[in-house]
Amino acid sequence: MTSTDSRTTKPLKFAAVGLDHGHILGLVHGLIGAGAECVGLWSETDTPHTAALAERAPRIPRVAEADELLTDPDISLIVTAAVPARRAGIAVAAMRNGKDVVADKPGAITLDQLAEVRTAVAETGRFWSVAFSERTASRATVRARRLIEEGAIGQVVQTMGTGPHHLRPHTRPSWTFDPGLAGGILADIASHQVDQFLYLTGSTSAEVVSSTVGNFAHPEYPEFEDFGEVVLRSPHAHGYARVDWYTPDGLGVWGDGRLTVLGTEGYIEVRKNIDLLGRPGGDHLFLVNGKGTQYLESDDVELPYFPAILDDVVRRGDTAIPQELVFTATELALTAQANATRVGCLG
Structure with a gap:
Protein backbone atom coordinates (compact mmCIF):
# COMPACT_ATOMS: atom_id res chain seq x y z
CA MET A 1 0.00 0.00 0.00
CA PHE A 132 18.61 4.01 15.08
CA SER A 133 19.35 1.46 12.38
CA GLU A 134 20.58 -1.30 14.69
CA ARG A 135 16.94 -1.50 15.73
CA THR A 136 15.00 -0.11 12.75
CA ALA A 137 16.91 -2.15 10.14
CA SER A 138 17.32 -5.32 12.22
CA ARG A 139 14.64 -7.98 11.75
CA ALA A 140 16.09 -10.07 14.56
CA THR A 141 15.87 -7.16 17.01
CA VAL A 142 12.22 -6.60 16.10
CA ARG A 143 11.63 -10.32 16.61
CA ALA A 144 13.39 -10.19 19.98
CA ARG A 145 10.91 -7.53 21.11
CA ARG A 146 8.01 -9.74 20.05
CA LEU A 147 9.41 -12.72 21.93
CA ILE A 148 9.77 -10.56 25.04
CA GLU A 149 6.17 -9.39 24.71
CA GLU A 150 5.08 -13.04 24.44
CA GLY A 151 6.84 -13.82 27.73
CA ALA A 152 9.51 -16.05 26.18
CA ILE A 153 12.20 -15.05 28.70
CA GLY A 154 10.16 -13.72 31.60
CA GLN A 155 10.87 -10.28 33.03
CA VAL A 156 13.74 -8.51 31.28
CA VAL A 157 16.49 -7.65 33.75
CA GLN A 158 19.39 -6.48 31.57
CA THR A 159 20.55 -5.81 28.02
CA MET A 160 24.18 -6.06 26.89
CA GLY A 161 25.02 -4.59 23.51
CA THR A 162 28.24 -4.33 21.54
CA GLY A 163 28.86 -2.12 18.53
CA PRO A 164 32.28 -2.85 17.01
CA HIS A 165 33.17 -1.12 13.73
CA HIS A 166 35.79 -1.14 11.00
CA LEU A 167 37.70 2.15 10.95
CA ARG A 168 39.90 1.97 7.84
CA PRO A 169 40.99 5.62 8.26
CA HIS A 170 41.79 6.17 4.58
CA THR A 171 38.13 5.60 3.72
CA ARG A 172 36.77 8.04 6.31
CA PRO A 173 36.15 11.78 5.90
CA SER A 174 38.22 14.06 8.11
CA TRP A 175 35.25 14.99 10.31
CA THR A 176 35.16 11.38 11.61
CA PHE A 177 38.20 12.16 13.77
CA ASP A 178 36.91 15.48 15.18
CA PRO A 179 34.49 15.01 18.11
CA GLY A 180 33.35 18.60 17.63
CA LEU A 181 31.89 17.50 14.29
CA ALA A 182 31.19 13.80 14.82
CA GLY A 183 30.03 13.98 18.42
CA GLY A 184 32.19 11.32 20.08
CA ILE A 185 31.82 7.55 20.21
CA LEU A 186 29.07 7.41 22.84
CA ALA A 187 26.98 10.18 21.31
CA ASP A 188 27.29 8.44 17.96
CA ILE A 189 27.63 4.64 18.00
CA ALA A 190 26.38 3.99 21.54
CA SER A 191 23.11 5.78 20.82
CA HIS A 192 22.08 2.54 19.06
CA GLN A 193 22.62 0.55 22.23
CA VAL A 194 20.83 3.11 24.38
CA ASP A 195 17.83 3.02 22.06
CA GLN A 196 17.75 -0.80 22.15
CA PHE A 197 17.96 -0.78 25.95
CA LEU A 198 14.84 1.39 26.14
CA TYR A 199 13.06 -0.55 23.39
CA LEU A 200 13.69 -4.03 24.78
CA THR A 201 13.29 -3.30 28.49
CA GLY A 202 10.19 -1.15 28.07
CA SER A 203 11.88 1.68 29.96
CA THR A 204 10.70 5.24 29.43
CA SER A 205 13.42 6.79 31.58
CA ALA A 206 16.88 5.83 32.78
CA GLU A 207 20.09 7.20 34.23
CA VAL A 208 23.72 6.92 33.20
CA VAL A 209 25.51 5.09 36.00
CA SER A 210 28.97 5.39 34.45
CA SER A 211 30.62 6.00 31.09
CA THR A 212 34.11 5.84 29.64
CA VAL A 213 35.75 6.87 26.38
CA GLY A 214 39.28 6.14 25.26
CA ASN A 215 41.83 6.05 22.49
CA PHE A 216 44.06 2.99 22.66
CA ALA A 217 45.03 2.34 19.03
CA HIS A 218 45.06 5.67 17.17
CA PRO A 219 47.45 8.18 18.80
CA GLU A 220 47.83 9.88 15.42
CA TYR A 221 44.27 11.16 15.98
CA PRO A 222 44.63 12.47 19.54
CA GLU A 223 41.03 13.64 19.95
CA PHE A 224 39.45 10.57 18.35
CA GLU A 225 37.73 8.03 20.58
CA ASP A 226 38.12 4.42 19.47
CA PHE A 227 36.61 2.81 22.59
CA GLY A 228 33.59 3.56 24.75
CA GLU A 229 31.35 1.93 27.33
CA VAL A 230 28.28 2.95 29.27
CA VAL A 231 26.24 1.49 32.11
CA LEU A 232 22.53 2.37 32.31
CA ARG A 233 19.85 1.84 34.94
CA SER A 234 16.09 2.34 34.74
CA PRO A 235 13.56 1.75 37.55
CA HIS A 236 13.28 -1.92 36.53
CA ALA A 237 16.21 -2.84 34.25
CA HIS A 238 19.94 -2.48 33.71
CA GLY A 239 22.04 -2.07 30.59
CA TYR A 240 25.66 -2.28 29.50
CA ALA A 241 27.08 -1.25 26.12
CA ARG A 242 30.56 -1.40 24.63
CA VAL A 243 31.45 0.24 21.31
CA ASP A 244 34.76 0.38 19.47
CA TRP A 245 36.61 0.87 16.17
CA TYR A 246 38.72 -2.31 16.39
CA THR A 247 37.05 -4.73 13.94
CA PRO A 248 39.86 -6.63 12.21
CA ASP A 249 39.92 -6.86 8.42
CA GLY A 250 39.80 -10.63 8.61
CA LEU A 251 36.25 -10.75 9.96
CA GLY A 252 34.58 -10.15 6.60
CA VAL A 253 31.88 -7.74 7.83
CA TRP A 254 32.08 -4.25 9.31
CA GLY A 255 31.40 -5.42 12.85
CA ASP A 256 30.30 -8.39 14.92
CA GLY A 257 27.44 -6.56 16.58
CA ARG A 258 25.82 -8.50 19.40
CA LEU A 259 22.84 -7.99 21.63
CA THR A 260 22.01 -10.12 24.67
CA VAL A 261 18.74 -9.71 26.56
CA LEU A 262 18.66 -11.37 29.97
CA GLY A 263 15.31 -12.35 31.45
CA THR A 264 14.26 -14.09 34.63
CA GLU A 265 13.29 -17.21 32.64
CA GLY A 266 15.80 -17.22 29.79
CA TYR A 267 17.78 -15.06 27.44
CA ILE A 268 17.99 -13.97 23.82
CA GLU A 269 21.15 -13.36 21.83
CA VAL A 270 21.11 -11.53 18.51
CA ARG A 271 24.12 -11.66 16.21
CA LYS A 272 23.48 -8.70 13.95
CA ASN A 273 25.88 -9.20 11.07
CA ILE A 274 27.63 -12.56 11.18
CA ASP A 275 27.30 -16.05 12.64
CA LEU A 276 30.74 -17.34 13.51
CA LEU A 277 29.48 -20.91 12.96
CA GLY A 278 28.98 -20.15 9.29
CA ARG A 279 25.29 -19.49 8.71
CA PRO A 280 25.08 -16.91 5.92
CA GLY A 281 23.92 -13.31 6.28
CA GLY A 282 22.88 -11.50 9.43
CA ASP A 283 19.92 -11.27 11.84
CA HIS A 284 20.79 -14.47 13.73
CA LEU A 285 18.67 -14.97 16.84
CA PHE A 286 19.17 -17.55 19.59
CA LEU A 287 16.52 -18.16 22.26
CA VAL A 288 17.30 -20.07 25.44
CA ASN A 289 14.57 -20.78 28.00
CA GLY A 290 12.89 -23.62 29.86
CA LYS A 291 11.74 -25.20 26.60
CA GLY A 292 15.26 -25.56 25.24
CA THR A 293 17.72 -23.78 22.96
CA GLN A 294 16.51 -22.57 19.58
CA TYR A 295 17.96 -20.84 16.54
CA LEU A 296 15.19 -18.69 15.03
CA GLU A 297 15.02 -17.27 11.52
CA SER A 298 13.90 -13.67 11.13
CA ASP A 299 13.66 -13.36 7.35
CA ASP A 300 9.86 -13.15 7.48
CA VAL A 301 9.80 -10.31 10.03
CA GLU A 302 8.60 -7.03 8.54
CA LEU A 303 10.48 -3.85 9.42
CA PRO A 304 7.83 -1.37 10.57
CA TYR A 305 9.87 1.83 10.87
CA PHE A 306 9.62 3.49 7.44
CA PRO A 307 5.95 2.65 6.77
CA ALA A 308 5.17 3.97 10.26
CA ILE A 309 7.09 7.20 9.56
CA LEU A 310 4.97 7.89 6.49
CA ASP A 311 1.78 7.06 8.37
CA ASP A 312 2.84 9.40 11.19
CA VAL A 313 3.39 12.24 8.70
CA VAL A 314 -0.07 11.79 7.22
CA ARG A 315 -2.05 10.97 10.35
CA ARG A 316 0.05 13.04 12.80
CA GLY A 317 0.78 9.89 14.78
CA ASP A 318 3.62 8.92 17.11
CA THR A 319 4.15 5.27 16.25
CA ALA A 320 7.48 4.81 14.42
CA ILE A 321 9.46 5.60 17.56
CA PRO A 322 7.56 7.67 20.15
CA GLN A 323 8.92 11.21 20.24
CA GLU A 324 9.74 11.12 23.94
CA LEU A 325 11.68 7.90 23.47
CA VAL A 326 13.79 9.53 20.74
CA PHE A 327 14.49 12.43 23.08
CA THR A 328 15.33 10.10 25.98
CA ALA A 329 17.69 7.88 23.98
CA THR A 330 19.50 10.90 22.58
CA GLU A 331 19.75 12.63 25.95
CA LEU A 332 21.17 9.53 27.64
CA ALA A 333 23.81 9.04 24.93
CA LEU A 334 24.79 12.72 25.06
CA THR A 335 24.91 12.70 28.86
CA ALA A 336 27.12 9.61 28.80
CA GLN A 337 29.40 11.35 26.30
CA ALA A 338 29.59 14.61 28.23
CA ASN A 339 30.32 12.94 31.58
CA ALA A 340 32.63 10.14 30.40
CA THR A 341 35.91 9.31 32.05
CA ARG A 342 38.71 9.68 29.49
CA VAL A 343 41.40 6.97 29.27
CA GLY A 344 44.23 5.83 27.02
CA CYS A 345 45.64 8.51 24.71
CA LEU A 346 42.81 10.79 25.85
CA GLY A 347 43.74 10.59 29.52
Missing part, protein backbone atom coordinates in the same frame (compact mmCIF):
# COMPACT_ATOMS: atom_id res chain seq x y z
CA THR A 2 1.39 3.39 -0.99
CA SER A 3 1.49 6.07 1.69
CA THR A 4 0.03 9.31 0.44
CA ASP A 5 -0.06 12.90 1.60
CA SER A 6 -3.40 13.87 3.11
CA ARG A 7 -3.54 16.81 0.69
CA THR A 8 -3.19 14.71 -2.45
CA THR A 9 -3.58 11.23 -3.89
CA LYS A 10 0.06 11.26 -5.00
CA PRO A 11 2.87 9.65 -2.96
CA LEU A 12 4.17 11.65 -0.03
CA LYS A 13 7.14 13.77 -1.09
CA PHE A 14 10.41 13.95 0.83
CA ALA A 15 13.91 15.32 0.26
CA ALA A 16 17.39 14.51 1.52
CA VAL A 17 19.40 17.41 2.95
CA GLY A 18 22.95 16.32 3.82
CA LEU A 19 24.46 13.19 2.27
CA ASP A 20 27.70 12.98 4.24
CA HIS A 21 27.21 9.56 5.84
CA GLY A 22 26.46 6.35 3.99
CA HIS A 23 23.35 5.78 6.11
CA ILE A 24 21.62 8.25 3.80
CA LEU A 25 21.28 5.40 1.29
CA GLY A 26 19.26 3.34 3.74
CA LEU A 27 17.10 6.31 4.72
CA VAL A 28 16.25 7.29 1.17
CA HIS A 29 15.65 3.77 -0.09
CA GLY A 30 13.72 2.81 3.04
CA LEU A 31 11.27 5.65 2.48
CA ILE A 32 11.00 4.97 -1.25
CA GLY A 33 10.36 1.30 -0.49
CA ALA A 34 7.57 2.33 1.89
CA GLY A 35 5.88 4.29 -0.90
CA ALA A 36 7.24 7.84 -0.66
CA GLU A 37 8.79 9.88 -3.47
CA CYS A 38 12.19 11.54 -3.13
CA VAL A 39 12.05 14.84 -5.02
CA GLY A 40 15.40 16.43 -4.21
CA LEU A 41 18.92 16.06 -2.87
CA TRP A 42 21.27 18.62 -1.37
CA SER A 43 24.71 18.14 0.11
CA GLU A 44 27.31 20.59 1.36
CA THR A 45 30.03 18.50 -0.25
CA ASP A 46 30.34 15.83 -2.92
CA THR A 47 30.56 12.41 -1.31
CA PRO A 48 30.58 8.83 -2.56
CA HIS A 49 27.00 8.62 -1.30
CA THR A 50 25.96 11.42 -3.66
CA ALA A 51 27.24 9.38 -6.57
CA ALA A 52 25.63 6.20 -5.26
CA LEU A 53 22.24 7.88 -4.97
CA ALA A 54 22.60 9.36 -8.43
CA GLU A 55 23.36 5.89 -9.80
CA ARG A 56 20.55 4.09 -7.98
CA ALA A 57 17.92 6.80 -8.40
CA PRO A 58 19.01 8.95 -11.36
CA ARG A 59 15.72 10.83 -11.59
CA ILE A 60 16.09 12.55 -8.21
CA PRO A 61 17.29 16.13 -8.90
CA ARG A 62 20.16 17.65 -6.94
CA VAL A 63 19.59 21.29 -5.97
CA ALA A 64 22.14 24.06 -5.41
CA GLU A 65 20.75 25.41 -2.12
CA ALA A 66 19.28 23.56 0.84
CA ASP A 67 16.59 26.22 1.24
CA GLU A 68 15.06 25.13 -2.05
CA LEU A 69 14.03 21.93 -0.33
CA LEU A 70 13.51 23.23 3.21
CA THR A 71 11.00 25.84 2.05
CA ASP A 72 9.20 23.85 -0.66
CA PRO A 73 5.56 23.58 0.49
CA ASP A 74 5.03 20.33 -1.44
CA ILE A 75 7.68 18.50 0.58
CA SER A 76 6.37 16.93 3.80
CA LEU A 77 9.47 15.24 5.19
CA ILE A 78 13.21 15.95 5.32
CA VAL A 79 15.83 13.26 5.91
CA THR A 80 19.41 14.08 6.82
CA ALA A 81 22.72 12.31 7.20
CA ALA A 82 24.79 15.49 7.11
CA VAL A 83 27.98 15.91 9.13
CA PRO A 84 26.62 15.12 12.61
CA ALA A 85 27.23 18.62 13.98
CA ARG A 86 24.90 20.02 11.27
CA ARG A 87 21.98 17.63 11.68
CA ALA A 88 20.18 19.40 14.52
CA GLY A 89 20.31 22.74 12.70
CA ILE A 90 18.91 21.19 9.53
CA ALA A 91 16.16 19.53 11.56
CA VAL A 92 15.18 22.76 13.31
CA ALA A 93 15.06 24.66 10.01
CA ALA A 94 12.94 21.92 8.44
CA MET A 95 10.46 21.85 11.31
CA ARG A 96 10.14 25.62 11.30
CA ASN A 97 9.24 25.31 7.63
CA GLY A 98 6.44 22.87 8.41
CA LYS A 99 8.23 19.59 7.75
CA ASP A 100 8.79 16.46 9.78
CA VAL A 101 12.33 15.10 10.06
CA VAL A 102 14.12 11.76 10.03
CA ALA A 103 17.80 12.07 11.00
CA ASP A 104 20.59 9.56 10.93
CA LYS A 105 22.07 9.00 14.37
CA PRO A 106 23.37 11.00 16.13
CA GLY A 107 20.55 13.43 15.51
CA ALA A 108 22.29 15.94 17.79
CA ILE A 109 25.78 15.99 19.27
CA THR A 110 25.33 18.29 22.29
CA LEU A 111 22.67 18.74 24.94
CA ASP A 112 22.26 22.35 23.80
CA GLN A 113 21.45 21.14 20.28
CA LEU A 114 18.96 18.67 21.70
CA ALA A 115 17.29 21.47 23.65
CA GLU A 116 16.88 23.46 20.41
CA VAL A 117 15.30 20.47 18.73
CA ARG A 118 12.93 19.94 21.65
CA THR A 119 11.84 23.57 21.44
CA ALA A 120 11.23 23.31 17.70
CA VAL A 121 9.13 20.17 18.13
CA ALA A 122 7.04 21.82 20.86
CA GLU A 123 6.53 25.06 18.93
CA THR A 124 5.85 23.62 15.47
CA GLY A 125 3.99 20.39 16.15
CA ARG A 126 6.34 18.55 13.77
CA PHE A 127 8.17 15.37 14.75
CA TRP A 128 11.89 14.60 14.89
CA SER A 129 12.78 10.96 14.52
CA VAL A 130 16.25 9.42 14.67
CA ALA A 131 16.76 6.25 12.63
